Amino acid sequence: MTETLVQALSYTMLAVVAAMVGGVIAVFRPPSARMESNVQHFAAGVVTAAVASELLPDVHDSAPAVVVVGFALGVTAMLGIHRLTGIIERRNVGGSLGSATGLLITIGIDMTIDGVLIGVTFLTEATTGVIIAVALAIEVLFLGVTGVIALPSDTGITRKLAVPAAFGALLTAGVVVGVVALEGVSGAPIALILAFGAAALLYLVTEELLVKAQKVPETPVSTTLFFCGFLSIFLLGMVH
Incomplete structure (x- = not known):
């Protein structure tokens, strides 16, 4: 196991623990709609700052065609996942999981993508990897809550907690794939x-976190939390 992989996995544990914490909260003390909205705003600010201050500068000097293709593939993939969720829900796939199946599959795919991204950022620069891992840990905390809340009310506690555990496993697998498959690769890929x-x-920020956050009326607190989340990650990048 390479040093980079060990380092990436060690910081990924933050997100794995966050997923389980979110699951436990959802099982034993489900948050109110207002609290969910506040967390979503904060997470949206965190992820936005991570993208703006850490990811985009790393691709700024790349060939424009590479950036355009990467963005196009990313948007297409997310739209495809969203469409897949709708199809699954309309066809009632999932048995006892009911309408939660589509959402759980979507989050699972997102976890895998996030894991690969963490692995790749550690390959490019460890500091960037740390910040991305921290930012995604906050996102995963919210997704752990969301995944459990979406389950049918008669689902047992063990099965509920298996959901965030599976999210953590997929995230970890993504990190391993990202580092092992791309170690030594540089440039355009x-x-x-x-x-x-x-x-x-x-x-995720514009079509998931903020859209869901708007299901309850906007307040000065929720808006402020978005900027607090943004500033926290921006300052973390400056310190590093």
Whole structure:
């Protein structure tokens, strides 16, 4: 096991633990709609800052064609995942999981993509990898809550907690794949993946986190939390 992989996995554990914490919270003390909205705003600010201050600068000097293709693939992939979710829900796939099946599959795919992105950022620069891992840990905390809340009310505690555990496993697998498959690779392929990841994360912010956050009326607190999340990751990047 390479030093880079060990380092990437060690910081990924933050997100794995965050997923489990989110799951436990959802099982034993489900947050109110207002609290969910506040967390979503904060997470959106965190992810936006990570993309703006860490990912985009790394692809800024790449060939424009590489960046365009990476962004196009990222947006297309996220739209495809969204469409897949709709198809699964309309066809009632999933048995006892009911309508949660599509959402769980979507989050699972997102976890895998996030894992690959963490692995790639550690290959490019360890500092960037740390910041991306921290930012995604906050996102995963929210997704752990979301995944459990979406399950049918009669689902047992063990099965509920298996959901965030599976998210953590997929995230870890993505990190391993990203590092093992791309170690030693540089240039356009890495820039392509970083552009893909930036687009996927921006899609998550604009079409998932903020859209869901708007299900309850906006307040000065929730808006402020977005900027607090942004500033926290921006300052973390400056310190490093």
